[in-house]
Amino acid sequence: MILVVEDDQLIRTVVEETLDGGGFKPALAASGEEAVALLKHPDGKYRALVTDINLLGRIDGWEIAKQAREMDPAFPIIYMTGAAADQYASHGVPNSILLTKPFAAAQLVTALSNLLNESSPTT
């Protein structure tokens, strides 16, 4: 399951279909609070996080990624943003990927595949 956090329903659906087309199983969250609750849930089995930066509520994408990495230091992270790309160098976590909106479907699928392939014992 790939955890997708996006408060814009239209984009959320596009991301869901894109991941589905690549053979991934997306799980959707509409806010940072919901995303963190899902990550911390004992039944959760997420392999990667794909998150928007600016979200409704108090928890933004930078914070979700930090909490995911505190639980698993190798957790694959992809940020999607239009407005907040210039904050990546100071607010992003290491070994993550930032996609600047708008991006093509293949950019997301390739970024996610590369992170998952690298997090296997290959590298």
Added chain:
Amino acid sequence: MILVVEDDQLIRTVVEETLDGGGFKPALAASGEEAVALLKHPDGKYRALVTDINLLGRIDGWEIAKQAREMDPAFPIIYMTGAAADQYASHGVPNSILLTKPFAAAQLVTALSNLLNESSPTT
């Protein structure tokens, strides 16, 4: 928009459909002269160049890439060639990718996605 330069109409259509399938918006040029004019046009908003090497006319793919890089030193470049691959080491530009024909559709889509993802502020 991804600028595609290819003088063989059949291959041009295949590349167009391949990029379209990955969610990219291809813009097509049939010659080096047309490609350079499009790159220099003030309305042009191209994110990457995908170019054949041997073209009708005086401007080949090596030259188009050089002119694109003079306008933008980080411009993503993909060369496609069968016959001219051995010239890449001396005529290619740095941080570009050469695809040797014939290549699978996924090789082009992955190469382009990787270059665009790296040219984001991630790296």
Added chain:
Amino acid sequence: MILVVEDDQLIRTVVEETLDGGGFKPALAASGEEAVALLKHPDGKYRALVTDINLLGRIDGWEIAKQAREMDPAFPIIYMTGAAADQYASHGVPNSILLTKPFAAAQLVTALSNLLNESSPTT
């Protein structure tokens, strides 16, 4: 032609369809013995190996990859395994990729595209 070695017919068909969807031409082998015979056949023109590790017969995926590399030191290799991933660091060949089952279709297509793109004169 991409040589696919997998003794589970269901997975073999899924891999075949995945590669086909990326524009690759898969050739299928059901055992290590068959795979090695195909690699050594003078008419064979394989560009990469995608192999399961645990196979019926005496030749496993680690051994097929070694024989492929003895014929061509730059031959692209992808291992697919669920149970044998922890042996990769000591039994895998250099510059190969291991995919841990289950993996998404896009992970295989991206891994294969990256290996083929790197084995071109680009890098």
Added chain:
Amino acid sequence: MILVVEDDQLIRTVVEETLDGGGFKPALAASGEEAVALLKHPDGKYRALVTDINLLGRIDGWEIAKQAREMDPAFPIIYMTGAAADQYASHGVPNSILLTKPFAAAQLVTALSNLLNESSPTT
């Protein structure tokens, strides 16, 4: 000038001599407050930051790096730590290097050289 932040005088001297031996010009700070003041000083011309994590005072190495990256998103960062390495995945900035103490002199010199060479227009 390479800005080195370390509150242990003995280690600070070892790092200074190591950088000097590699042909770098180290500038030394004993606290996070001093480091941030130096980075913000209009006469400052620092090319990279080499910082300990746990420092006397309120500003730790994670925070110095963030402030350096807010001023320059491509600023090369090296963290040195024994105790705080497990926080790197959630508190480090992207495209930085963490050296776990104790490390050999050559590890620091090579890490710094790699970051500076990559931040040139090469990549």
Added chain:
Amino acid sequence: MILVVEDDQLIRTVVEETLDGGGFKPALAASGEEAVALLKHPDGKYRALVTDINLLGRIDGWEIAKQAREMDPAFPIIYMTGAAADQYASHGVPNSILLTKPFAAAQLVTALSNLLNESSPTT
């Protein structure tokens, strides 16, 4: 401690001095049997292996590396060889480095530094 395996005493001394000059602590073994015994010794605390390929005795460098990786799948490995470089693609372990003799002192120090820096939680 860096475990160095080399049966030629002259080269062993050169490697020892080279590592020492980079701030590494070399431990020397003259045969594969001695190297494996050192790696398996409960008091041993080795951070990396630097090994010749062709050694007196039954255990060669390829085999030492495999045994080291079976104990620790992330163990940094550097092979040094003149005659056996063409076997690397089929006999080497993944994520290792092969140095072809003769090599400059800096090549060994840089290779070792890069492997140790990558095996930290940075990547």
Added chain:
Amino acid sequence: MILVVEDDQLIRTVVEETLDGGGFKPALAASGEEAVALLKHPDGKYRALVTDINLLGRIDGWEIAKQAREMDPAFPIIYMTGAAADQYASHGVPNSILLTKPFAAAQLVTALSNLLNESSPTT
């Protein structure tokens, strides 16, 4: 032998001593014409090129590198320049490194070591 091309005698001596300190054997040329003659000489056995860009005479560093790559497509190339760095993206050859003057001795030694280590059969 590492071929060093630099028309400033002072810098040439510094580069010579830097390479010598890393265990490399530098061969010096003061002009592009001399460099190309050395590269083409049948007795020449050069492993890499380290070249300034702006040189007296008609042949600049960009051109020397192209001619070296036409003879050997995998030839390791390092450019050193202060004034011409912005031309690298369009005039450099692929898989080369550009060092912006002034650089530390360790940056040159590390860049050269990395290129030589990668050009071995490791990658």
